[in-house]
Amino acid sequence: MSAHGASADRLARFALSPARKRKDRLAQGLILAGTAIALVPLVLIIYYLLHKGLGAWSSSFFTTDPTGNTFFGGSSIGGIKSAILGTIEIVALASAISVPIGIGVAIWLVEYGRSSWFANTVRFFVDVLTGVPSIVFGLFVYIVLVVGTGSTYAGYKGSIALALLMLPVVIRSAEVILLLVPAALRESALALGAPRWRVIFNIVLPTALPGMVTGVLLAVARAAGETAPLLFTAAATLKTSFDLGGFMNSLPVQIYKDVTSPTTAVVNRAWGAALTLVVMILLLNLIARLIARRSRLA
């Protein structure tokens, strides 16, 4: 009747019922629980890695190559220098191949291909590629580039296998991110007369950069830890090498060889190497995010 009563009625309709409050609290609780569940394995694994791997760390661990000298006691087995450098070289080359190509294809899919049948075909096959096991990529490069050409193992062949592994992940994640750039941003730039390529490089890419960095980092992390593609392509050598055209050691292969060794000191080295790999990727993550953040504010 009175204005006061009418608005009170209307407000009462919007009041928070106890049922909704309960649902809200339950849902928030479940979400928190889910997040905690996601973190528990991480804590356990990191603890396990530290427990098994930290003991192997020492200054010589990082500065000496593995020696293969496993018969004469723990001190002469060497460290993992060649494996660390090898991983950096092989993964850097793999990224240099897959990241520009992957982002290029993603840009094409979003900006030019859109929903054409051709674009849909590309999208579909890229998706399918995500399910191929890493070992099959290694075997493919093995048949085509090693056995096929009758030439020997080489670091760059391992990089190619890894690039194949990374490509679908980079393309797909970049595409998801690029699709989220608001159409309005593009349209206003185009309306102001900017040419297409400028819109892409100056508006779309910088906006999408942090998200794409995430996708790229995940692909790099995966590639850095994969053994199978390298076993049949890059082949390991114990010595440090800067020649990607020849044999090259890498952390995952070194870990794989060492972890199955009968000598305890060598197994410990494997765990130390695994810990090193995780720390390296963590550092890469931090550095890349710092760069991405700075470029966003600039």
Place this chain on the structure above:
Amino acid sequence: MLARSPLARLPDRALKYGLTALAALILALIVYFFIRLVGEARPAFAKEGVPGFVFGNDWNVGAEHFGALPLLVGTMITSALALLIGVPVAVAAAVYATELCPLRLRAPLTMLVELLAAVPSVVYGLWGIFFLAPKLQGAEQWLADRLSFIPFIGGGLVTIPNYFITGLILAIMILPIVSAISREVMATVPADHKEAALGLGATRWEMIRLAVLPYCRSGIVGGAMLGLGRAIGETIAVTILIGDSPTLSHHLFNQGYSLAAVIANEFGEAQGVHRSALFAAGLVLFVLTLLVNGVARLLVARAARGSSSGAPGAPGASDMTAVADTAAGT
């Protein structure tokens, strides 16, 4: 006035044709990859016949008889488990990080979840088999005994390597990628969508359910597909955790085999028909991912048609009405 000279249009043209050529190249590469695989796999298919290979229930290297059904089933079970367990947890973590988490904790939390991606697969396998699997064996046995009336889950002996532990570890492995992509997508939900819901009186959870999740649906599915791809193709961890027994096990907590694992285990020593059978297994994986992706696309397309708005994944008018209705307590 805004017309540009043909010369000025050159970079645009170059970019367009360049990128199109690149996409075509990638497609050609994938097709070549497929063709090479088929070539290597042909002897095995010639011996067993395609349905014989895919649905044959006997992988016997000694007798040179290759039926991949136990492997296929193992791959499907473990990947399904990985999705069932991993995607909800990943999305929950993403929701927490973007909506509910205190601002200061956001970056560290994100970094922690993504740290899971840094762990090499061989470490997952070893941690699983030496640490987690023995610890869970008691609980798995208890579950199997209590639920013995449910086929497949209950009854039967619990072995340390089994489908369940494999699916569990795979779920952990796909967590970072599903979570990261979901998070990125959720972070781009326009603030006004969320504020509109809150302004209408929605609780936090209702706002998430009505304004955030529908907007992110196809992005989350994209992330889940990448996670599924990883689960289907994961080799070394599965090899260590699944027990590698080439028989179709009837229990969740028993050992089995997977397509990727058999390739890793046997390729080093395989020759002749055996080798080509392993390539055929890789091909089956290829086709499996193809089918799964096809089905997923259909589902997403159908869901998108269901919501009335035009923008990809954006909430439609019907969703907004839903918010108002809920807010009104109806």
Place this chain on the structure above:
Amino acid sequence: MIKNKMGALAGCAILAVGLAACGSSSSSSTPSSTTATTASSSGSATISGAGSTFAAPVYEQWGSSLSKTLTVNYQPVGSGAGITAIESKTVDFGASDPPLKPADEEAIAKNGSPAVQIPMFLGAITVSYNVPGLKTGLKLEGKTVANIFLGKIKTWNDPEIKALNPGVNLPSTAITVIHRSDSSGTTSGFTSFLSEVDPEWKSKVGEGKTVQWPTGTGEKGNAGVAGGVEQTTGAVGYVEQAYALTHNFTVASVKNKSGKFIEPSLASTSASGEGVTVPANLGIKVINSPAASAYPITSQTFVVVNKDLCKAGIPGGEAAAKGVVKFLEYGLGEGQAILAKADYAALPAAILAKSKEALAGLQCNGTAIG
């Protein structure tokens, strides 16, 4: 600003690729190039090999002992892949545990020179068990082992085991069989022993690098089986001697062909090389050796090369051919003495002599280099 940062990133990537490209030698894609893998500092040669995982620690150790003048790059990809590697000339030498099949010998000979397999050393496969209270040396017959792995014997106090071990207190613990899940020469050795001593095993399961195990859990690699045995009370598994020793396993004394129960040791393993027939192509099989003091479950391993390495066109060329010979010379000489340090067994004198003979026959383009 943004352009600068992205330009910097792009520049870094290009620089990395550029460095890599400059570093890699240009001849890496041409077959049988002599410069790709042999260029090394201080004039030392580089040789590459691939194959047996069993032999990997030994070849790496020998390589390390020779590292001042020779670099040995060895890939433990498995005996089968090793044979494929030497067939397709992707490595200078191959390594295999089982002797070459005729088809393999033919395929390798296609490269222009016949295949030569040289026995290098021996190893034992132990039957390791984890039963509290049971010490090392439980007496088992080949047939008994087969019955355990067939699943016919289910508990440790089974009458069959009791009969062989009077006076030993056997618990009623259930037996958990642990076997290999991956293809391996160790499985091949173990199953070929069981096939020889038990006709039922031979018909039901047979031998091979991968078999259909009637019972038990599969674990990956020797390390996996060792871990499985360690973790499970009542477990029994077959592991290479080196792993059994590292893990301090209790191992069974297995009855050999002469009827004696022998514990696996370096001496009994080397003894298994005595009394075996040595075929013309040196493709020996030391399993279930007739020698009196031999441990029956042993395995050999070979290095596989072409007789005329240079003619066959190995990737490392002439320098690598000489390097391979040096490597083999060391292995059959001083290398035999240090095997004991890692619990591998040296070849008995008769076979060692034959190996050295084969080594002496290696050539490079017609001239002897062995």
